[in-house]
Amino acid sequence: PIEYVAMKEYYLKMLDFVPQLREIAEKVEWHPPSAKYLWLNWINSLTMDWPISRRRYYGTEIPIWYCKKCGAPNLPEPGKYYKPWMEQPPFNKCAKCGGSDGFIGETRTFDTWVDSSISPLFISLYPGNVKESNESFFKKLSSRPYLCDLRPQGKDIVGTWLNYTMLRILQILDKPAFKHVWISGHVVDKDGRKMSKSLGNIVYPEPVVAKYGADAVRLYASMIASLGDDVRFDESKVAGVARFLQKLWNIARFISNFPEPTEVFSLTETDKWILSELNKLIRKVDESYSSFDFHPGTVALYNFTWNVFASHYVEMVKARAYNRNGTFSESEQKAAHWTLHFCLKTILKLLAPVTPFITDAIWRQLYSRESIHKEKFPEADPSMILEEDYTPLILETNSVLWKVKKNAGLSLKVPLKTVILPKKLEAFAMDLREMHNIEELQFSDEPKGNGFEEFQADGKRILVAVN
Ligand SMILES: [Zn+2]
Structure with missing residues (x-):
């Protein structure tokens, strides 16, 4: 039997932001356009905020120490990575009660998407990253309506990576994370089944x-x-x-x-x-x-x-x-x-x-x-670009003349005695004559004569006398 045990966890507010996320969905350019509904359907189906703490050993540490006296969570200044379960806090007194009885470090870790949802901040040199001053970062950002140009990703993580990134950047910068979102499908096996180890159909x-x-x-x-x-x-x-x-x-x-x-x-x-x-x-x-x-x-x-x-x-x-x-x-x-x-x-x-x-x-x-x-x-x-479309007629005419020789068991180099083509092809006469080795090439939209085989090219009549 499985027993469900309710435990206290950290959540990030998400439901309150759904109306703004819907607005962002309309601003973003989606590729393909239908990808918008993958995300909209997801955010419209949300029923709870995002639980962000995990009871897993491996993961990004949550930087919190709890006061031994009053139990209040105490946070360090931003800018440095901490491991509270094994490190002393960078402060001595509780911010809430002023007590100095010591602290207990947080042992839980973050949900993996807490990190990946801020990847656009990382690549755009958000303050804290090297090379750019905070001032120039925010100046650059103020002039554009979104943070990054493009998010390319798979459709399977629209509800996680894309969703949480849009949420975090909205909360931090009050703008869409991306101008374009580019969603690709999956590579499945040739019968349309998902590749998996148990099916043994993985192609490396x-x-x-x-x-x-x-x-x-x-x-x-x-x-x-x-x-x-x-x-x-x-x-x-x-x-x-x-x-x-x-x-x-x-x-x-x-x-x-x-x-x-x-x-x-x-x-x-x-x-x-x-x-x-x-x-x-x-x-x-x-x-x-x-x-x-x-x-x-x-x-x-x-x-x-x-x-x-x-x-x-x-x-x-x-x-x-x-x-x-x-x-x-x-x-x-x-x-x-x-x-x-x-x-x-x-x-x-x-x-x-x-x-x-x-x-x-x-x-x-x-x-x-x-x-x-x-x-x-x-x-x-x-x-x-020509107004007239010659392509179907040229392609089908060539195919007809090749087929005539093939059906007669002749090499393509063997001459054709007489060919009557639609007038529309008259401008191509010299190249057609040389290509098909035609001895007598005529043009007519109402071709007639004895001893010809008749064919069609793009709905027009062609007459051919092989010899
Ligand atoms: Zn305290």
């Missing part, structure tokens, strides 16, 4: 990092779930991300075949199309990183780099970049070189915060002796 990060590299693990963690959601760890997906980084390396090696022009040449429509997509990407990644949610940005980077830039643009301009037959003018060739390098440099800079090692290695090999991490983050240029 070190071997995964050793096998795939820290960059792959970081990019995987960014891509695999939206901010605040749990991450189901699946090693095969880390392997997939590692293959992407291998692909990035190969793209860089290919582009390094061509000199980077020092000036912008007159760009072709194909170049303008990929630069338009690139600028949309910059905007998306910037928004994503700025909101502390790396998921949409890194997924967009992955898709652009592999599924649009490498699979389509690079393939479309290969012939122009090499220009082995002199089909293209020098200006057209250099426009391809410039665009390839500009896209690669931008991709590297956008990826650098998430995959700092591989991007820096490529950057230093190709572009500079200085680190990529000294570069400015790219800014989107709205004037480079």
Whole structure:
């Protein structure tokens, strides 16, 4: 049988502060926004103040001595750490009764969150910490509406670490502890179960990092779930991300075949199309990183780099970049070189915060002796974003023409006799003709003729005569 014994303990007032904590919840910027309700639900469910004394041996000592004569608790001046259970107090007389019969030191310790709830004071050099005078600390603080910029933490300790920190800083400084609160989910196993020793499903990060590299693990963690959601760890997906980084390396090696022009040449429509997509990407990644949610940005980077830039643009301009037959003018060739390098440099800079090692290695090999991490983050240029969206049509048209050859058992180098594409693609004619080795390329929105196979790309008709 278990018997409950009521004991006297120290409490910190919390219920009285709930209305002010609710106001703080509205002032803070939450990432994701739904995280606000994790905390609000918690403070709305509180039914008692915070018990802060513990009957545990290990912990932060409570600096109190009790007067032997009257029993009153006596506290030392702030500024020094005391162990009352083994040390004499730094005073001789009781502050209450003036008695000098001696003192009994407190043997209890604090709840662990009593220390961790003032971590923002510690990092912001609250008086008592070195390096800054009290005067300059409070002057700095008076000019801003919160103590620290950011609290990144897991969702499981919203009711403790976050809650007690907000409470303590409110009580001490009368302001929110943070401007932003950034709440992440948990890494669970691939079936969604919490990792635990008893289930034997714990994945230790070190071997995964050793096998795939820290960059792959970081990019995987960014891509695999939206901010605040749990991450189901699946090693095969880390392997997939590692293959992407291998692909990035190969793209860089290919582009390094061509000199980077020092000036912008007159760009072709194909170049303008990929630069338009690139600028949309910059905007998306910037928004994503700025909101502390790396998921949409890194997924967009992955898709652009592999599924649009490498699979389509690079393939479309290969012939122009090499220009082995002199089909293209020098200006057209250099426009391809410039665009390839500009896209690669931008991709590297956008990826650098998430995959700092591989991007820096490529950057230093190709572009500079200085680190990529000294570069400015790219800014989107709205004037480079085209009104027309060519991407679905280009991607699906290329896929159709590749599939035609594959289905006929032909190598991709084998020529196609006649292809009739939608008029919208006419501006890309030269690159498309060279890429797919088309002998006769026509454009029509109402294509007709005998001996053609018909396909669809982005809802438009395409006719192909293989031979
Ligand atoms: Zn006393």
